[in-house]
Structures are given as structure tokens and as C-alpha cells.
Amino acid sequence: MAISEAESVVMEVLWRASPRSAEEILAEVGPAQDWQEGTVKSLLNRLLRKKAVKAEKDGRRYLYTPLLSREKYVSQESKGLLDRLFDGRVAPLVAHFSEQRKLTKKDIAELRKLLKELDDE
Numbered sequence: 001m002a003i004s005e006a007e008s009v010v011m012e013v014l015w016r017a018s019p020r021s022a023e024e025i026l027a028e029v030g031p032a033q034d035w036q037e038g039t040v041k042s043l044l045n046r047l048l049r050k051k052a053v054k055a056e057k058d059g060r061r062y063l064y065t066p067l068l069s070r071e072k073y074v075s076q077e078s079k080g081l082l083d084r085l086f087d088g089r090v091a092p093l094v095a096h097f098s099e100q101r102k103l104t105k106k107d108i109a110e111l112r113k114l115l116k117e118l119d120d121e
Contacts, residue, residue: 001050010043015070019063
């Protein structure tokens with residue numbers, strides 16, 4: 001299930017706190033995204049069709065809750081990135097960031113710790 005960038009903005013709101021109404025989602029992201037209520041409702045409908053969220057009737061409105069976990073979404077997105085850009089391999093990704101000087105000393109320390117833990121397994 002592919003989630004678009006705009007849909008991921010809505011999902012982030014729901015991952016932080018749910019259930020939420022379309023109006024609550026709009027209040028949180030509308031001004032920054034320059035979205036109207038119709039945009040949020042369209043995105044929610046797309047997410048419903050993709051089974052990424054569920055809706056429950058609450059009086060005259062619906063409350064939305066994520067079915068797709070943030071962890072699963074991040075896993076799918078990172079695998080897709082690796083597959084598309086680095087032939088599914090992590091080492092070329094790290095090399096790319098290293099060559100672009102995007103790795104901080106903290107990043108390098110965390111990578112060393114991770115590699116040590118992998119070696120110990």
C-alpha cells in the first residue's frame with residue numbers, strides 16, 4: 001500500500017493522537033499546508049480505500065484511527081528507497097551520505113555501535 005506525501009501528513013497527525021475528526025486534522029495541518037476541509041476529507045477517503053485508516057461514526061461526524069502503524073510505514077518506505085536508489089543495499093546508501101558529508105560525528109558513532117552489535121550477534 002503506497003501512501004503519498006500528502007497522505008503521510010494526515011497519517012502523522014493520526015499517529016500522534018487518535019481517533020481524530022477531519023476538522024481536528026484540518027485544524028492541525030490546514031494552515032501550514034494551505035489545505036481546505038475538502039482536501040483533508042479527500043485524503044482521508046483515499047486512506048480509507050487503502051485500508052490505512054478506519055472511520056467510526058460519532059454523531060454527525062466520523063473519527064479516524066490509523067490501521068497502518070508508523071513502524072510498518074517507515075519500514076515500507078525505507079525498503080522502497082533502498083530498492084529504487086541503491087539496488088536494495090544499505091552500504092551504498094551510507095556511502096552516499098558519507099560522500100555528501102551528511103553524516104555527523106554522532107551518526108558515525110551510532111553506526112559503529114550498530115555494526116558492533118551486529119558483529120556480536
